[in-house]
Amino acid sequence: MAEDTSPQTNDIDIATATDESSSGQSDTNQDKGTVIGVEADISQPNREDENGAELENENAEPGYDGEAINGTPSNAPNDTPTSDGDKASVAIDIRAHPDAESETKKKKRKSKNKKHGAAARKGVTGFEEFYADAPITPxxxxxxxxxxxxxxxxxxxxxxxxxxxxxxxxxxxxxxxxxxxxxxxxxxxxxxxxxxxxxxxxxxxxxxxxxxxxxxxxxxxxxxxxxxxxxxxxxxxxxxxxxxxxxxxxxxxxxxxxxxxxxxxxxxxxxxxxxxxxxxxxxxxxxxxxxxxxxxxxxxxxxxxxxxxxxxxxQEMPGNFNTICKELFCDGEVYKSQGEITGELYDKVVSFRVTVLTSAQGWIQQRLMRSSDPTTTHVISETEETYIVYAIHIPHPSGYSIVEEELEAAGHKGKGVPCGLLQLKKSIIDHGYNNILRSGQFKIRNQGYQEFLLEEKLLKKLSKDMKIRAIVCELDIGLRFIKEIKDIRVSWDLFLPQMLMEGWKDPVPNERPPPSVSHPDAEEKVMATEFAVDEPKS
Structure with a gap:
């Protein structure tokens, strides 16, 4: 027994000294390392089988090292290989912090992405929503x-x-x-x-x-x-x-x-x-x-x-009412009926009369009431005019409920709605053409406005001083309607003389001789000389 314990004691001292010199841990950790070293030395085979033990250790199962790390005595037979104290201590560090190395790499990557100074402002254009210029020094x-x-x-x-x-x-x-x-x-x-x-x-x-x-x-x-x-x-x-x-x-x-x-x-x-x-x-x-x-x-x-x-x-103008007027009186649908107004044509006539009787001026309503036959109403004039929006009158909400009740009582539910009034004055859209009058040359002060019926949703999109160029028709009852829209301009539209100078180039003195009585083709000869190309030699 004495002969067997002395070599083990020497191995314990060697393992302990190795742990103290290499690990650099506290006393408590050193004690744990010493115990591990003792257990490892006890379970080691004879030195003669050292090489064979190393080969077996390479093929050992991973779960075996967990018993040595926890510091519990191993019940494995004497021929089962284990790692020495140094390998066990390294295993402790790795098993205790498996993600330490990956976390360090992540932190380094994050720090590389941080930019300061001019590099941080590289993607800034100055047109961001909440951009503000940098402050300046006094x-x-x-x-x-x-x-x-x-x-x-x-x-x-x-x-x-x-x-x-x-x-x-x-x-x-x-x-x-x-x-x-x-x-x-x-x-x-x-x-x-x-x-x-x-x-x-x-x-x-x-x-x-x-x-x-x-x-x-x-x-x-x-x-x-x-x-x-x-x-x-x-x-x-x-x-x-x-x-x-x-x-x-x-x-x-x-x-x-x-x-x-x-x-x-x-x-x-x-x-x-x-x-x-x-x-x-x-x-x-x-x-x-x-x-x-x-x-x-x-x-x-x-x-x-x-x-x-x-x-x-x-896209939306002239609206439903003006479109119905165009179809009835400009396209001639009401005159093609031959006295029989039925189906879709009847719905259009009812919608036309309901809108006029609820929205137009009193004298127009009276003229319409006098003629019960719609075929007697016809267009007396058709012109293309340019107007400026003078006033907009949106129909009162109470008018809708009254019209709906009257139509439902008459059996024509949903076949007509009140319209608002659009008051327009004649105007001009400025352009750079000599044959068109300018706004300053066109006097509109003493001219009155003209009224047109238009749906509420369209009136809400119009603004005062907008300009409209359209084809306008007038019926014999005094009602005007918009047949077609040609152009619409915003209320702040402005033509500037500088727009005519976009393609302008300053004249350059011409050094070519002018044509004369004795040399009528002098200019052509100079041009031919300048643009002449030498013919290739044969």
Whole structure:
């Protein structure tokens, strides 16, 4: 027995010393490691079978190590292999924290995704819903007030600096860039790309320059350049600063010509202009025009809504009542009946009479009551006119219930509804044609208004000062109705003379000799010489 215990004691001391030197654990953990080492040494086979034990340990079941880790005595036979103290301690750490390594990797990955400074603002365009410009330092605010946007400087210089700084502070994509350039062009500012400047490729100059110098070198917005179709500070008498007018022309004429009735594009254009106007107000660029800018901002808010209403009116007008009038008296359905009005035609006649007797003026109702035969009513005139909305009268809700009760009592339930009154005055839609009168040349003050019957849902979409171009018919009883809608314009529609300059090019002196009596074809000969192509030699 003494011979057998001495080698075991030496093994225990070796395992204990190994654990103390390698693990670096507390005394309590060291004791646990010592116990594990004792149990492992007791269950070890003879040293002669060490290699065989290692081979068996590789094929051992995973559940066996759990008994050694828990520190409970092993009841396995002496020939069952186990790991030594060092392997057991490593197994303890791994089994106690199986997800430690994966959690560390996750934390590292999260930290890599965090961005700060300019990198965090890389995806910001400046057109987000709740975007706000970064605050400026007191020194920068003083410089803007006393130097850059000083009231002593001309307006053209201040707005030029504002445009260049605004474009540098926003990330304009291709569509916004196109819209913003159209808006500036309508205001007489040249924003076309500069050719042959070379600053974009001059890396050394850009690296040595400060922010203001880079902005000047890469700027494309300049006031007073670009030829006669843009604003010229030397001849300011032909131009007027009008922020509200430019927004009216841009949203009512330019944007619909590009996108027709695309509601998303209309909102994009309005929000772009409003973003620029907010920048002007925030930096106090031109305080003398703040009231005008405020009206332009308000227009940007409700312009997309009225543009959508205009599109819906073009699709829905002239409405059910006017369509029935057209079918009865213009298409001649009532005259083709040969005295027998039945079926669908009878429903149309009943609907027509009910609407007129409940909505039209008294003298029209009396004329209609005199003629019980609908075939005696006919069209006396048909013209194409342009009107401006003068007043809108929506029918009172009580009128619907009265008409429904009367129709139900007469056995014609649901065959007619009251209409409201639309009062229109003759007007003109401005265009750049010489053969059409302008609004200032067309006198409408002494002209009265004309009344038309229209459904309530259509009247609610109309606004005062909207313009309508339509084909209008008048019946012999004095009733007018709309046969066809040709065009509808928003209430803030405005034609600007700058729209005529879109394709204009300044004339260039002609160096070719003019034709004369002795040389009538002199110009043609010069042109033939210029465009002549040498024939290939055979």
């Amino acid at each position: 020194a920068e605010a003083t410089q803007e007030k006393n130097e850059i946007y000083s009231e002593s400087r001309p307006f053209s210089e201040r707005i030029e600096q504002c445009l260049q700084r605004y474009r540098a502070s926003r990330r304009l994509d291709s569509e916004r860039t196109m819209l913003f350039n159209k808006y500036l062009w309508l205001g007489g500012i040249d924003a076309s790309p500069r050719q042959f400047t070379g600053f974009a490729e001059d890396r050394e100059a850009l690296a040595e320059a400060d922010a203001d110098s880079i902005r000047q070198m890469t700027a494309t917005d300049f006031v007073g350049t670009g030829g006669s179709r843009f604003y010229n500070p030397v001849e300011p008498q032909d131009w007027t600063v009008d922020f509200h007018g430019i927004v009216r022309g841009f949203l009512s004429r330019v944007v619909p010509s590009l996108y027709l009735y695309d509601e998303t594009a209309n909102k994009l254009a309005a929000n772009l202009v409003k973003n620029f106007l907010n920048y002007i107000l925030m930096h106090d660029v031109c305080p003398e025009y703040n009231d005008d800018i405020g009206r332009a901002k308000a227009l940007c808010d409700f312009a997309p809504i009225e543009l959508r209403m205009m599109h819906e009116l073009l």
